[in-house]
Structures are given as structure tokens and as C-alpha cells.
Amino acid sequence: MNDRTTGDGTRNTSGPTARHDRMDRVTQPFVAHRNLLFTVAYEMLGSAADAEDVLQETWLRWVGVDPDTVRDQRAYLVRITTRQALSQLRALGRRKESYVGPWLPEPLLTTPDVAEDVELADSVSMAMLLVLETLTPTERAVFVLREVFALGYDEIAEAVDKSQAAVRQIAHRARAHVAARRPRGAVSAAETRRTVEAFQQAVETGDLQRLLELLAPDVVLLTDGGGVVRAAPAPVVGADQVAQVLGRIADAMSLQPTQINGDPALIVRLGGEIDTVLALRVDDSLVTGLYAVRNPEKLSRLERATTLRR
Template identity: 55%
Template sequence: MAGTAEMTDETFEEHRGLLFAVAYRMLGTAADSEDAVQDAWLRWSSADRSDVRDPRGYLVRITTNIALDRLRSARAQRETYVGPWLPEPMLTSPDVADDTELAESVSMALLVVLETLSPLERAVFVLKEAFGYPYAEIAAALDRSEASVRQLGTRARRHVAARRPRFAAEAAERRAATDRFLDAVVGGDVNRLMEVLAPDVTLWTDGGGKVRAAVRPILGAEKVARFIGAVAAAPYAGVDPADMRMRRTDVNGAPGLVIEGPDRTISAVTVEFDEEGRVHAIHMVANPDKLGAVAEGRELAVERP
């Protein structure tokens, strides 16, 4: 019996990173994803696995369906959320940014777009586009016909493509553009900041009603620069600017900025660029409930099956 239990543990742990990666793309928060993985473990450990020929596929199926149930419940809560709801940021290793497809699959901007899909569309999109599962396996995992899953996938891809323009810039170009933006922010130079912002830039700030944040997206370079300048020049979340430290690190597959106080993480910032290398979208997460993974230095394992 002990040997069987050990094998059960080893098999699950072998795939834990993959399961978390699936759940995170489905749910957008580290805490919910960890809970989904834990639920998957409970089902795995108590299930009759005598007929399981593909443990990885079996575990992905369990985790996907648990995440689906959690996502359906979360939708109602997110409708009453104070201000824009943004995914929980997570650190990623620098080499993730060098792989365009992997970086895109966990980018803050894509996760925001995935929030606009139905739960089933999101599940199909994640399994197909991020992990490369064939439609037949996805259909079996979701207990749907392959034809219906293909329709869901087509609809999801069109929806994402319409709301998520992609510009074929090399990782080095994206990093250089990010550095220009971060230099302007860290230096508190509003004029320099204006130079790197696209005229139609949009800033989303997620404070969750717990810290000061805009309850609606801020549109336009001048307004965005003014908001960032104001945040950098005055106490924020109870921390004086002189006590803040701005740390550059990779967040969700791209170079980002983590702002820290003496005893806690204050916010995490990611940016997106247009075809001319100007910032056209900024996502700033300041809700303390969503900064745990970044504060702990937890790194998202970005992998394929």
C-alpha cells in the first residue's frame, strides 16, 4: 500500500506544474489555481486509477473541469468587483519572453481578453492554443462532441483575434521598448513618459476597492502620464514615495515593474506596445489580495504538455 501511495504522489507531483499552468490560464489567479490543483489531487488520490492509461491527460481533464466550475462561480463575483478586474500577476523567467508564443499565452493582455470568453470557450482556447491538445482529446476532456468543440475553438480564436492585435516584434525589441517606458516612470519624467506613450494608450488599474485606483480605464497619453506622475509623487497605499523601491523583473512573460514598500509589495505593472514600439496598454495591479505570488517571488512554470 505504501508503494502505491508513493507512486500516486510521484505521478501527481510530476504533473503539478502543468496542472497549475492550465488552471492559471483558466482562472487568472494564483490562489484559485492552487485550490483547483489541490482539488484535483483529492480526486486523483481517491479515484480508481486501474484503467488510467494516460495519467497526464487524466489529470488535465480533472483540473480543467474543476477550473470550469470555479470560473462559472467567479463570474458573478467579478461582475460586482470595484473597478476593472485584472488577473493576478505572476513572475516568469527571462527566457519565457524569448519564446513569443509562450510569452503571449500568459501575457496580462491575453488573460484580460480571455475573461470575455464563455467558460467553455476559454477552456477550449487554453487547451488548444496554449497547450496544443487536439480537438478530439479536448472533446473527451469536456464531455462534448468534437464538432461542438471545434465550433467553440473557432469562435474563441476569432474573438481573441479581434480584441488582441499582435505585433511581430522580437523579444529584444520588446525589452528595449519596456526599458524606455520604465526609465521614464522610475525617473518621474512626465515629458519623457509622453514620448513613449501612444496617443490612444489605455491604463487599467486594479485596486479592488482596497487601495486608490481608477474605477474606469484611463484613456489618452496626457491623462495616463498625469495619473502615473501623481502616483509616483504622492504617498500610495500608505507608503511615501521616498520609501518605495521600483524593481524591474519579468512579469507574465514580459519585462515589467514591481513597486515595493518597506514591508510589502505595492503593485505590479505590465505594458503592451503598438507596431511603432509605443506603449498602448498598461495594466497596473495594486489590489493587495492579488500580489501574494509576486511578493513571495513565486515563478510561473510555463510549459507545454
Template identity: 65%
Template sequence: MDTGSSTGGTGGGGRTDPATEVFLAHRNLLFTVSYEMLGSAADAEDVLQETWLRWSGADRARVREPRAYLVRIATRQSLNRLRTLKRRRESYVGAWLPEPLLTTPDVAEDVELAESVSMALLLVLETLSPTERAVFVLHEAFGFGYGEIAAAVDRTPAAVRQIAHRARRRVEARRPRATVPPGQARAVLESFRQAFETGDVQGLLDVLAPDVVVVGDGGGVKQAVPNPVTGAGKVVRLLLGGLRKVGRAVTGSPTLVNGGPALAIHLDGEFDGVLAARVEGGLITGLYHVRNPEKLTRLGSETPLTLR
């Protein structure tokens, strides 16, 4: 079965079989769970395929709650894959950023959903162990109870409760401050775009927070900032210095990535990457520049996401 399609196995008369209907009804939820755990759309899609195979071979007559059952399968598959990804990311060239997703305006309007898939929060989740991340995502973002999570991560409910408290403390110590309404965030990024394209130093300083940080991800394929750069002055010098060195016309067109404002960056009209922004208190506190071509494949069409 192609889990990305709107149809699956069919019975007589072209009707979708019940197992496929149930899976497709929860597909977007399963993708969102897997993506929040992995930070990779490609790996999340692989998890969906693995989940479908197990679901199609299960004794579904004994499954009382298909949603919880499917999430449990997806969580276990994501945990297995996350442990492998952790080792792989240790040898990643330069800074690592989540794979950006082109999202619909309704994702940005859903504050809880937008926060849970934001580039900033996904980076914070990278500091957790695989089990801590699974527990945090399932409890904080999706509202699963400790008993349901325990079945997914093979721990007792009491142990899950302790893991959840520990993960929440670690995330709260690092997670970004409260964000601004989507419209205001877009306006701030538009001011940044105009200042950047015209080389307006003061205009950039006016929209960048004093402790703004820039993270670049080229994956060793494209040139990017090797380590995060922090501080408005340093960031302005980095941006305008890079603008001079590139020797090509650099433009940005507004878009929505991971539920937040972003710019699709073009060099002489050719798509080169995406620059996502974190806006807090009317200022940009984070810029996340993804140039790695392997991570730009999901920007051609919108990815449906949901917490329900």
C-alpha cells in the same frame, strides 16, 4: 498531499509512490492550464488540490494516458470554479486584473508561453464564456485535439470544433498585436521608468503608443484607476498627477511578470504593487497596475509554468 511540494506519499525507503510521481510530473502543466482558465493563482492551486484528490482515488490501472486524464480532471474543476468566479467578478470593486505571477526569464523567451499567460491575453479571455475559454486554452495554447477536449468539457468533438472557431474569432478581434523581442521590451520599459520617476513628460510620450490604455486593480482595498484610461495624453496626466498627489517617493524596479516586462512599484521603499506592460512595435500599448494586496502574494518567488 501538499501539491506545491516536491514530495508526496512515500513507500518504503522514502521513495515517492507512483501516483504521486505521475502527478508531480504534470503539476506545472496542470497549474498553467488552470491559471490560464481562471486568471487566479490561488484558485488554480485549489484546482490542483481537487485534481490530486480525484487522481489519488481513481482506478489508475484503467488510465491509458495519465497526462490527458489529469488535464481532463483539472479542466472540469476549473470550469466549475470559473462559473462561480464569473458571478463574483460582476460585483468586483473597480476594474479586475489577473493575479500577477513572478516568472522566470525562460518564460519570456518562450514566445508562445509568454503570450498565453500575458496579462493582456488573460483579459481578453475574460470576454469568453467558461466553455469557450476552456476550449480556446486547451486547443490554442496546449495543442489538445478536439476529441480530447470534448471529453473534458462534455461536448461532442463536432461541437468543440465549432466552439473553438467561435472563440478564436472573438479572441483574434481583441487580442494585442504582435509583440517585440523580450530584450527590446525591457529596454522600452526602462525608458518609461526613467521618464516616470523624473516626471519627464516628453520622455513618457516617446514610449507610449497613442492609444495606450491603463487598467488599475485595487480591489476596493487600495486606490486605483476605477475605469481604464486610454490615450497617451490622458495617461501621462494620470501618471504624473498621481505622482504629485501620492506625496511619497515612487520608484520602480524591473521584474518579469506573466512572461513580460514589469515594474515592482515601491512607495518610500515599501512594496506597493506591480505595473506590467504590453509592448508592441517599440511602444507601450498597455499598462496593468495591480495594487490589490490579495493578488500580490505570488510575487515573492518565481512560478514555474509550461505548455507541455
């Protein structure tokens, strides 16, 4: 054994046992907070694949830290994750500039407890993630850390490398921006579920009149094919136009109700295989937004639920 008493009576802690103990002290807090860190990164990026990359970078930096010197390990890990996500977010912005057609967040199959946490479900909904896309990277980081994860301004200031006064101003600006773009009317989870069920039935039965009753006059359909599969190159706007597109689904495809990003949604299958994830935004019991993700690269996490945490 390398961990043994030396001639002067001191303990040798440089051997495999000591290294193993240190690795345990590093690994345990990372594993304990991993779902939280993933949620932070995902809310900032809207991409599970990029969020996983951020977590890998976070781990590489965390493993070089002596955990015994860190007073608040959760805050420290969130700070590392935020900085890595900000860097990734700026790179992602450049990629989106050359993206073919509308860009939509990567949908996640979520566990029932996400829907039960109303604030978390709202923050990861497809509609909210699209609202967050309209913020600058720093605004998005500050909004997510403050409004979703309730971090103090001092912790956020360290994470985004700004003064506390600047962070307060950024938070105020981001809140106002998001508030102006939130759903028009508060809708309960039960009401959303009923609307989605009625929508599914109308599409499956080809009931055009019922479908038009459920669609808001200014409903918008966004289809993300990523240039890989067929998709509308621009938003489809208006109940009549959207209903025409939806009317072509029922003939060849089946609709499966599910929970996507904390909200009721539909998985569209073709020949038994997942073809599209269809998320709905419901305001005042009407469908005001439809988000159809068809890009195969964004459909890889739908076989198992993703655990999100605040």
C-alpha cells in the same frame, strides 16, 4: 509485516506496504505534471489562488483513481483540472460582477524560461489573459487546451463534455475572437524590454515629453485595487491623462524591473514594500496598455518565481 505469504501461497497486498506503493503510483504522476496542471488552471482563471484550489480538487479526485487503469495519465489529469477550473470559472464570474473597479489577473513572478517559450509567454501575458476574459468559460477552456497545450479535439471534447464537432466549432469561434483582439503589431522580446526600460526612465526622471512619445494616443490604464486600496474606479484613457497619473508615481515610489507573466514589467515599491505591479502591453514600440495591480490579495506570489509549463 502485513505484506507476507499466506497459508495458500498467495501474497497479502492489503497491508501498509501495499498502500504505500499505491500512494507512490498516484503521487508521482501528479507531482510530475503539477506545473502543467497549474498553468492550465491559471490560464483559465487568471487567479493563482483559485488555480491552487483547482489543483487541490484535482488531487482529491485523482487519489481515488487506480492509476494502473489510466492509459494516458497526463491527459486524464488535464481533464480533471479542466472540469474543476470550468466550475471555478463560473463561480469566479459571479464574484467579478460585484468586484469594485476594474478586475485584473493575479500577476505572477515568472522564471526566465517562460519568456524563452514565446507561445507560453504570450498565452500568460496580462494582455492575453484579459482577452481570454472576453470568452465564455467553454470557449476559454477549448482555446487554452487547443492553442496553448495542443490537446487533440477528442481529449478536449471529453474535458468539456461536448462532441468533437462542437469543440471544433467552438475552437474556430474562439480563435477568431482572440485574433481580433491580439496586439496590433508583433513586437520582439528585446524591443519590449527596450520600451519598458525607456518607460521606466521617463517616469523616474519626470520626463513628460519622453513619456508622451512612448504612450500610444489611445493608451489605456487599468488599476485594480479590489476596493481595498485606492485605485481609479474606471479605465484612464488617452496619453495626456495617463501621463498625469504616472507623473505622480516617481516622487514617493521606486520602480524595480522584473519579469511578470513572461513579460518585462515593473514592481512599484513604497517604503521598500511592494505597492503595485505594473505590466505593460507594447504594440509597434508604443505602450498601448498599462495594468496596475494594487489589490494586496493579488500581490502575495511576488517573493518567489512561479514555474509554468506546457
